[in-house]
Amino acid sequence: MTDLSVANTAKRPTFDVEAIRRDFPILSQQVNGKPLVYLDNGASAQKPEAVLDAMDRYYREMHSNVHRGAHTLGDRATAAFEGARETVRRFLNAESTREIIWTRGTTEAINLVANGLAPRLKAGDEILVSYMEHHANIVPWQMIAERTGAKVVPVQVTPEGELDLESFTSLLNDRTRILAITHVSNVLGTVNPVAALMEQAKARGIITLVDGAQAAPHYQPDVRALGCDFYAFSSHKLFGPTGIGVLYGKAQLLEEMPPYQGGGEMIERVSFERTTWNTLPYKFEAGTPAIAEAVGLGAAIDYLNGLDRYAMEAAESALLERANQLVETVPGMEIIGTAKQKVPVMSFKIAGLHPSDIGTLLDQQGIAIRTGHHCAMPLMDFYGVPGTARASFAFYNTLDEVESLFTALQKVQRLFA
Ligand code: C6P
8 A cells, every 4th residue: 555645744836837847748748658757857857848949940940050140041040049148148147148158068068167277277286076076077177187286175075965064164275276066966956055165265266166057957046146257057957958058157267268179160360370269258169069959048048037936946845845755655765865955856765675676667657767876976985875766856847746756666665675
């Protein structure tokens, strides 16, 4: 018998989640003979019709290369592409579109910054990261550290999965040159107190980068209020297409950084004697960019702007609250990451069960979650686990879906008990 009779005090969303779900065509299908319950939004979120339409319309009506300026289609494509950049600027509250660089995603954005800052580093310098970073915010720094003799230093996390602020403060020192920290942990869901961290770092003249991959889908990041030098996010987690992401960078730092890749678009003039760089943001955009994808990301942000952000956050909190209430209905289930400030991400283990078995058995019931190390191996080592199962929710998920997840987990647990 499944028992979901635990008191449900989670608040009902004030927006019409069923209407919102109709905007996402993929959600209405059956998987393995069961209605799809998509709870892998942290890996990649689904796309509303508005994004699909914008990309379709772009290819049907305006595709050409951008910034070539010789004909009407080229002008249309350029206007759509640069219009999307302005949409991103407004989304992040950046000062200028010069500070908005298109990348392939968060990973490429961080690699770009790491390479751009390398000339400032020397042996003995320190790059502060944390134990809860995704590999994308560890490995590029390790590669640069190897080149320059600098050192990557991790800030501890607490057993609850919060950033250990004492460890953070004690590790800041005169050798710290860069602070690269995640806004939200992809495993724990923890929301870090980024503005306060930035303040401490800035007081010491440290350059700061925030990995916003898991934050942007839940909160609208205001880069000026956060006070960071760089902010990175991926479109595909923000209900936009794959293959594109954004690096925000303060204009002065971007001006001082060397280009990341060479080729078309990023040059001002090329000769065999001397090549000079284009102005911002083009200096960092070598080659033909992902034009339709930029348009799609712009459409995703426009779509989000049309939603009530407060209602959306409240609905997401209600999903997490209901999930937390139901944990006790699955014998041996334990949540990893119980920070006070969390987005609706629930990593867990169930005694005696391997995470990948949980994932496979849930999939048979139409429920999509992610299992494994989540590209956060140092954090797995910290918790002494090879991996976890992770359900990550989006605003289009329902309380009924949370309950379906737990009914399915009860079945899985009974099967193995
Ligand atoms: N995390 C997850 O399932 P890309 O691949 O470049 O779009 O994003 C990388 C990345 C960087 N930082 C954080 C905090 C992330 O969560 C991710 C991607 C996915 O958790 C895929 S591993």
